[in-house]
Amino acid sequence: MDVLLSVPIFSYLLGPTLTSWSTSLNLLFFYMTWSTLVLSQPPIVVHITGILAIRIVFFLIPSLLTLFFDVSLPSLAEGIKHGGRSALPPRDAKSLAKLMGLVLLNLVILTAVEAGISFAFIFFLKQPVFKTTTTLPLPWQIFKHLLILLSARETLLYAIHRFILHGKSYRWLSQRHKNYAHAKAGAPFSMRLLADHPLPLLFYRFIPLFLPAIILRPHILTYFFVFTLCTGEETLAMSGYTIVPGIIMGGIVQRTAIHYAGKGTSNYGSWGILDWINGTSRGRDVLEDVKQEAEKHHLQERSAKKVDEGAGAVQQGLGSLREGMRTRRGGRKKVSR
Incomplete structure (x- = not known):
């Protein structure tokens, strides 16, 4: 609970329940909670507990809820899915159990790899991967690091996804990715976010964000914030729903659905900018999303x-x-x- 309260996005979500408090009191409460956590727990515990909590809250729980909805009410779910019935998850217990086992295994592997790297930094360099201090990062510093990390992540994600996982040079990796992530043709559902072979998954879902982060080494709260944004974005993008709010986010969902329905022949990035530049975009263009968003807000x-x-x-x-x-x-x- 301490870790959850220490992540800015959680404080924002819990803010409406604390409306009787002034902003300054909320900030004071947040700072006291964060300081207590940092002073009472080792940096590696703060780091790993934080990312695990974020994955559970922003990926696992929403994915389980949407999976339950898709399986329980398929006739209703297919009406709000890209691709209709072809986008629905399997309903037999054996397939669902196999899917859940793979997802939980990959969740443990991703967490263990990050924990191992964090431990190596502390053991060999005598310092944590990220700045884990009671001093909070300044707004401008958060914005600057946010921009750098998201830009680097998008660039690496596009390059790895297109040239390694769907390229011809690394056949073993691309074949594993094809056999697991693209085993079912059709728009995805959120639980399939981690339903991939562990090695391609590390290349695609781990390296694009974590590699720039360990090079930049921002404050851990900044890393938690970026990690939360990326996890929430990926969960929504994989949902396959046509009713995802926001024109830009709706465009991301549509392009992701086309990527999986086409077995990885287009739409390799997350935002769609690099796909548009390189001519690998299919479906609604990212510029159309921006234009519609601008028109929406006049x-x-x-x-x-x-x-x-x-x-x-x-x-x-x-x-x-x-x-x-x-x-x-x-x-x-x-x-x-």
């Missing part, structure tokens, strides 16, 4: 309105200035008389 009208308001304020200011100058001149004339 950005052009708002921009024009702001310009008009700004121009009006400038003109009003100039008018006041002129009126003041006239008043001063009139006053001087009276004095001279």
